[in-house]
Amino acid sequence: MSNIPDYFGSLVFDDRVMKATLAADVYSSLRRTIDEGAQLDPEVADAVAVAMKDWAVAHGATHYTHWFQPLTGITAEKHDSFISPSPDGGVIMYFSGKELIKGEPDASSFPSGGIRATFEARGYTAWDPTSYAFIKGKTLCIPTAFCSYGGEALDKKTPLLRSMDALNRQALRILRLFGNDTVKCVRSSVGPEQEYFLITKEMYDKRPDLRFTGRTLFGVKPPKGQEMDDHYFGAIKPRVLEYMEDLNEELWKLGILAKTEHNEVAPAQHELAPIYSTTNIATDHNQLTMEIMQKVAERHGLVCLLHEKPFDGVNGSGKHNNWSISTDTGVNLLSPGETPYDNAQFLLFLCAVIKAVDDYQDLLRISVATAGNDHRLGANEAPPAVVSMFLGDELNAVLEAIESDTPYKGVEKTTMKLGVDVLPTFSRDTTDRNRTSPFAFTGNKFEFRMVGSSDSIACANVMLNTAVAESLRIYADRLEAADDFKTALGEMIKKTIKDHKKIIFNGNGYDDAWIEEATEKRGLLNYRTTPDCLPHLLDKKNVDMLTSHGVYTLTELRSRYEIILENYCKTVTIEANTMSGMARTQIAPAVEAYSAELAGSVAAKRAVDPSIECAYETALVRKLSGLLDGIAEAADALDAAVSEIDSKGEIGDEANYIRDVVIARMADLRRVCDEAETVTSKKYWPFPSYADLLFSVR
Numbered sequence: 001m002s003n004i005p006d007y008f009g010s011l012v013f014d015d016r017v018m019k020a021t022l023a024a025d026v027y028s029s030l031r032r033t034i035d036e037g038a039q040l041d042p043e044v045a046d047a048v049a050v051a052m053k054d055w056a057v058a059h060g061a062t063h064y065t066h067w068f069q070p071l072t073g074i075t076a077e078k079h080d081s082f083i084s085p086s087p088d089g090g091v092i093m094y095f096s097g098k099e100l101i102k103g104e105p106d107a108s109s110f111p112s113g114g115i116r117a118t119f120e121a122r123g124y125t126a127w128d129p130t131s132y133a134f135i136k137g138k139t140l141c142i143p144t145a146f147c148s149y150g151g152e153a154l155d156k157k158t159p160l161l162r163s164m165d166a167l168n169r170q171a172l173r174i175l176r177l178f179g180n181d182t183v184k185c186v187r188s189s190v191g192p193e194q195e196y197f198l199i200t201k202e203m204y205d206k207r208p209d210l211r212f213t214g215r216t217l218f219g220v221k222p223p224k225g226q227e228m229d230d231h232y233f234g235a236i237k238p239r240v241l242e243y244m245e246d247l248n249e250e251l252w253k254l255g256i257l258a259k260t261e262h263n264e265v266a267p268a269q270h271e272l273a274p275i276y277s278t279t280n281i282a283t284d285h286n287q288l289t290m291e292i293m294q295k296v297a298e299r300h301g302l303v304c305l306l307h308e309k310p311f312d313g314v315n316g317s318g319k320h321n322n323w324s325i326s327t328d329t330g331v332n333l334l335s336p337g338e339t340p341y342d343n344a345q346f347l348l349f350l351c352a353v354i355k356a357v358d359d360y361q362d363l364l365r366i367s368v369a370t371a372g373n374d375h376r377l378g379a380n381e382a383p384p385a386v387v388s389m390f391l392g393d394e395l396n397a398v399l400e401a402i403e404s405d406t407p408y409k410g411v412e413k414t415t416m417k418l419g420v421d422v423l424p425t426f427s428r429d430t431t432d433r434n435r436t437s438p439f440a441f442t443g444n445k446f447e448f449r450m451v452g453s454s455d456s457i458a459c460a461n462v463m464l465n466t467a468v469a470e471s472l473r474i475y476a477d478r479l480e481a482a483d484d485f486k487t488a489l490g491e492m493i494k495k496t497i498k499d500h501k502k503i504i505f506n507g508n509g510y511d512d513a514w515i516e517e518a519t520e521k522r523g524l525l526n527y528r529t530t531p532d533c534l535p536h537l538l539d540k541k542n543v544d545m546l547t548s549h550g551v552y553t554l555t556e557l558r559s560r561y562e563i564i565l566e567n568y569c570k571t572v573t574i575e576a577n578t579m580s581g582m583a584r585t586q587i588a589p590a591v592e593a594y595s596a597e598l599a600g601s602v603a604a605k606r607a608v609d610p611s612i613e614c615a616y617e618t619a620l621v622r623k624l625s626g627l628l629d630g631i632a633e634a635a636d637a638l639d640a641a642v643s644e645i646d647s648k649g650e651i652g653d654e655a656n657y658i659r660d661v662v663i664a665r666m667a668d669l670r671r672v673c674d675e676a677e678t679v680t681s682k683k684y685w686p687f688p689s690y691a692d693l694l695f696s697v698r
Ligand code: ADP
Pocket: 189, 190, 191, 192, 193, 260, 273, 274, 275, 276, 322, 323, 324, 332, 444, 445
């Protein structure tokens, strides 16, 4: 392809295209809607629709779709063509403002967690003008929100937009208190680093577990894994490089700022990071990125695995959510700044985040809860299920100094009137060394590392935005009522540090001793699994907070509780059934065939000379025979456990049962099958091994 700047965003109806194709008054009216959330005039919508359609048709589009993010986690689209009959028997390409603004997908099969009764199955999609429309294949995709007729959000985007509003409202109050009257809008930004595995399609096709569940349900660790640390940042193999080049090109055409690519820790694992953008757009772009990653892989005879834990005993994949808050005037509110006044404002925003993470540990954990991510959180390479924050030594020392009223020793002391010392200048290097923290300050942003690789980043950012908005609301309420702003500010910063320092941990988060300290001494939450944490979504404190900011209604929260647990149950049930099927129809027959070969060989040898002992073969046949019995027994036990699921009643009980019984039975079956893999001739083993899979791309 030619010059990148020439084709970057060529498939996006972005500001450049809008400016070029819309009349000046239409353009400025649309801009007001995009920038300030002003209501869109129907006539403007019509004009935009025509321009959008003409542009899309000129770029080869024949259809349009309202592109939305239902609660299944993936994106959904229903295509309509632009054609409209004309009186002469032909067609014209037609698209109206009404069709742009609102759609009515037949959405009865999207999960709603009981919000919609089946007789009232339809919902509607509403255009989100803050995210640009784009062309995928031959279809113009219009980013939309998805709601029920009653107005309840059935998607991930609506609460995200609401949470951005909440954060904006409260942050503006704080900025006004600091005398800033010029800022019009505060937004959170996100740069999600996406991890993934690449294996060959040929290997993938031979593994029903990968095809049906996205992860391997059987498999022995390869003799060479990641212990040599030779993959991380290592030279990228030519075939992978070709994939990445192709992928970048596709993403750039869609205006996605794909920036960094490198190998990750595990063999066959890689990472792609975009340049950060407004949370709403970053979320849309990440969904698109995941989709395109998989599509491009197919073209290269590869499969891109986005599962959080495709291989047991090998690093899992996450999505590091780099999050910051900034103003429309370009100021990052999490940047410490150079002057004391900036410092005080920075410290207040920092405190707001500390308080938010401590008060809403549970919501952050819930926001990343899926069956897949449960395997990763707490495994020895991923952040633990305990939420804590890393601030780095310097910032920690500053907070300690403030709390104890002692001068901060790291810099020459210049105490400002607010009772806050001048901060040291932070370089990313001094703050980014801790890779084990779930929530790390990295110089001018926070990196939330618990998000799973296949998950939408929407939920994590909804919770983050809203929890921080809540801290800011409490601060603004107090400061607005205070007689003396500076005294009140100093006191509040100090109080936050004192009350919430238990969430700050700068040590090794992978250490078992930390989990003990966190839970026993500090009283931090440790929800290891999805069924453990999900009920807390409906805790009064969480419902009150989320509803008071207008981010979710109680009904919407209840529906999410249902849907997330339903997803968990379905996911594990599919895994259990896949395991049982593979064990019975592939693994057991392979073990049987191999023992038959051995037994045959014993018989043949003895026919030659009855005194040949055949000790090796007979011992192995005995062992294989025992393993076969074990496999059958474990598969029966698993099936029995699965058949009980439906009788458990409520979704919460069902999920608990699955966590306690079904998953344990799955582990039993895996153990015996994996042992069989170690003693069965490779010739008979019915699918590629871990070594085959992980080193398949050359
Ligand atoms: P790492 O060492 O973790 O790879 P990078 O500097 O490469 O760190 O950044 C990781 C991600 O963080 C990128 O997507 C980047 O765009 C994003 N990022 C950088 N600055 C900010 C910021 N102020 N707000 C949000 N995300 C940011």
